[in-house]
Amino acid sequence: MSRGLDDFFAMSGYAFYVWWSFGVGFGIVILNVLLARAALRRAERDARRRLEMNP
Amino acid sequence: MAWAWFHRFASPPWIYGFAQRWAPWFGGSAALLMLVALFGGLWLAPPDYQQKDAFRIVYIHAPSATFSLAVYTAMAIAAAVGLIWRMKVAHAVAAACAPIGAWLTVATLVTGSLWGKPMWGTYWAWDPRLTSELILLFLYFAYMALRAAIEDPAKADKASAVLAVVGVVNVPIIRYSVTWWNSLHQKATTKLLGDPDMDGSMVWPLLLMLLAFALYIAAVLLVRLRAELLRRERNASWIREVLG
Helix, strand or coil, rough: CCCHHHHHHHCCCCCCCCHHHHHHHHHHHHHHHHHHHHHHHHHHHHHHHHHCCCC | HHHHHHHHHHCHHHHHHHHHHHHHHHHHHHHHHHHHHHHHHHHHCCCCCEEEHHHHHHHHHHHHHHHHHHHHHHHHHHHHHHCCCCCCHHHHHHHHHHHHHHHHHHHHHHHHHHHHHHCCCCCCCCCHHHHHHHHHHHHHHHHHHHHHHHCCCCHHHHHHHHHHHHCCCHHHHHHHHHCCCCCCCCCCCCCCCCCCCCCCCHHHHHHHHHHHHHHHHHHHHCCCCCHHHHHCCCCCHHHHHCCC
């Protein structure tokens, strides 16, 4: 708990592996949200278009 | 009473409304818990006596891996319910699960190989645990490809559901691969019943991250489910009401 910021970023020499893991892992967490939202927007747009064509 | 619930879940407009109401709450609480768990795992937890700070990869690797399996299991159960009771909403749930689970499997494989390199000396080995997890990714791909290849939605539902149910045999193989065979991969650190093999100061961020992932997946699943329902129920009158 008493370690400094330099130690924190260095991750006892494993910085490359630790930070890439968290970068990719949480990158995918965010990507999943963005893709789901995009799918919903697309489905809403298509549904609206169908409603306009068949009022 | 139980059947009343079951029938309510089978109603697309009810499920759509439920998803619309609850997804922001699940997503918001997941984000909050993830931040606390990250702070606990990256800053507060002490380094491991052998792996030093590399052990912290567990806080992203284990939740991804756990839910890559849990989402597949949920997908197979939903597909089976869809097959047995011909419930369209269940097929929509299964279809919504697939991309989420596939991405979690990618996260598991990438974070796992980034952990494997410093600990085992290699990014990849054809080890039972690693190979069966890779097969899980191919099962997700096969499920999505099969759905995309069949134009008739009812036929796509049925064929992909059979594939999802048959593929579920891989789930216990992944789960118990480290027990059944000699594996480079370590055994499970936390157990459903019984004490974890980790100190309390290290285990609480992991348990919190698992809870955060459960809420996060629920939120993403509900958003994808809404998209699925809009696509499937294209001629239903309730769509006019919810989009109005």
